Amino acid sequence: MFFELTNKTEFDLPLFLKYNTLQSILFVWRNAENMSEIGSIIKGKVQKILPRGAIVILENGKRGFVHVSEIADGFVERVEDFLKEGESVNCRVLGYDERGRMELSIKRAKESSPLLEEKLRQFRKQSEERLASLKKKRETNGRGRR
Secondary structure, three states, X not given: OOOOOOOHHHHOOOHHHHHHHHHHHHHHHHOOXXXXXXXXXXXXXEEEEEOOEEEEEEOOOOEEEEXXXXXXXXXXXXXXXXXXXXXXXXXXXXXXXXXXXXXXEOHHHOOOOHXXXXXHHHHHHHHHHHHHHHHHHHHHHHHHHO
16 A cells, blocks of 8 residues: 655654564564464474473474463473473464564463363353343243333
């Protein structure tokens, strides 16, 4: 899209803002095909353990980083207690940082527990019953007003 600027002084930005805006546009443009991966679960192998997380090589050949807070549900003091180099893991793609590096999570890639599924099933059943009773009330109240 091209714009014709009548008064150039209104649109003059400091150089650092122009650079940052261009960097952001280029990042999105270069990583547009990667954005479809966000939210997907991909298998990978732990390549290297770091104090603040782990580097994982995914089966599609890409590398990503799992932050220490995304390794397990509880507190992780030492990454080595939870992961070993060469270990296969399932990772959920959370997104990309400003440099285009893939951000991963192991704890969010785990399947939901049967207990959670049962609670969701009960919640759905109760919700459907409440909706049915509200509809029935509405119908009887509606008939009485006519």
